[in-house]
Amino acid sequence: MNPDPDIIVKFWGVRGSIPCPGPTTVRYGGNTPSIEVRFPKEGNRLVILDAGSGIRELGLNLMATQLPKGPIQADIFLSHTHWDHIQGFPFFTPIFVPSTTLKVWGARTHDSEGLDQTMGDQMSYRYFPIRGVELAARIEYLHLQEGQVDLGDGIILHTHYLNHPVLCLGYRFEYRGKVLCTSFDTEPYRNLFCTDPNDPDYDAAVAREAESAVREQNEAADRFMTGADLVVYDAQYTQAEYEAGKLGWGHTPMEYACRAGVRNQVKSLALFHHDPLRTDQHLDELALKHCEPGAYGPTEIFFAKEGMSVVI
Amino acid sequence: MAAETEQHGERADQIRDYIDRIPPLSTTVTKVLEVCNRPNTSANDLNKIISFDPVLTGRVLRLINSSFYSLPEQVSSLTRAIIMLGINTVKNLALSTAVARTINAMQSQQLLPSDQFWTHSLTVGLTAKALAARTGVDDRAHDDFFVAGLLHDLGKMPLLQCFAADYASALQTAREQQIPLYRAEEQMFGFHHGWVGQEIGERWKLSSTICECMGGHHDVSKGPRESQGVVATVALANSFACHESIGFAGDSFPDSEQMSQALQFLKLAPADMEQLKQTVQPELEKAQAFIKVL
16 A cells, blocks of 8 residues: 555446446446546545446545535546436535535537536436536536646646547546556447458458558557556456457457556556446456456556545 | 628628538438448448548548547548447438438429539549549548549539529529639629638538638649649549539539649640549449449
8 A cells, every 4th residue: 555645546436337236246336437536635636537326425425524624626527428427417416515616527529519518418307306507516517629638736637539439538647657547438449341352342442541540549549548557447348248249339348458458558457347247256257367466467457346445 | 892792791601501501412311321220330331321422421521520529630531530430420420411401402403413413523532533543642642532522512512502593593604604613603602612612621620631622623723732733633533524524513614724724733634534534434333333323
């Protein structure tokens, strides 16, 4: 345990797709993505990654531990706006507290629609009894593109587009020489075009160009995580599951994630966004296979668990 | 004069409003819907069907280059766009664009039949690509020439849709006075489809080369030096399609002076164009067979 951490990361939701509470998910947790990031040397500044169902309990924790000391302030970074990454937001209690100040950052999913509208739509009257515009907290929505943002306090954020069926951002926080990186929801780029010269659809020029686009995109994804102290990486499927019908769903086989972590000199790799069908027992078995020291190389690899903290 | 300028300004505003709502050509709509509604559309089919429609091609490139995507380098290849956005995103975009219709589509279709316009656009695209190969342009840039050719006349669509009656007069003037259509457009609107095309290109954030081809294919000498080669190629391809009467985009009397200029710029002889026909024709027939509506 690092006695003088620069960044503390705590997982409040690690599951992909849909919350799946029950006796078979007790140890790893059934909540959808939400991660608390603290910067202890900056007044314990709070950053939250994603607002899946896990953010509900994080909100309760903030109400109990932080609000008595002063107003809650946080930057929330959304990877994207699919349900499992935003569904906890209406149940994040601090949004009902007038003193709360939130900055919600993310990519504009639709050309004509801002993040406020996308987020607000799930709090329209037909889905939820309190409308988005009626929230007591001061909430500011900020649109991100691929690039770099200075968040102040010496925290520099880099963003990178991931490969998912909606605009989705990976985040790389750099602070005092430490790097925390997220890469979910995503899957490796692959050639979608016909590569068999005997196929009547084959077009050599297209196949070649697609191949070079794939290579460049995958190299850019690699560079984005290079040298990170902790990468939280999509690992929803095993390679076999991925190949048996999950190609193009926007998630990564864990074997690829592990190899990418090692290939890019990542210190610790948190396998994340567990499939809802994955039981505790199954995750334990996969951990034996993939997370043993040296299984892939020097990178420390583990399956993220609800309630787990990592210090950087 | 002031009143005329004001009218031009109003027309320009109307055009700008319309640009975001341009529907794809009805020639390709049925096939787009058919291909995209298949649950397992292949990337090759998707690429092909979109690459045959100037509006859809422009829209996909627009999505990937638009300000919220803000990639460091503009993408002008559809193949690359499909790899980056994925099949589903592109498919949904094509579907949503394909179902968009305009209220006066019927009227404008009589003026410039969609299948004829489509054939002209595609011929210019294919010819520009063949010319690129003929003039020793790097293989990797051939698709950019195709896209630039395919999109070159897109500026006619807003004019046609927003001011059908005036556009009919311009077409008539071009016919009666035996002048290039862009001159007749200029007389009627104070600007021609090149300006509208450039406006589309800039609003859709297409690459600067494509914008210059849309804007400058009737004036090869203007525009930055680095894009003059591709603009001249598209201008020549356009003249070729008009002279050969392959498809129809309203121009029965293209500017022959311009064709000579472009030939000269590209160091080609008229005989070279004869040979091109043999390359372009089979490609065009393949595309027509794919669409199966002609």
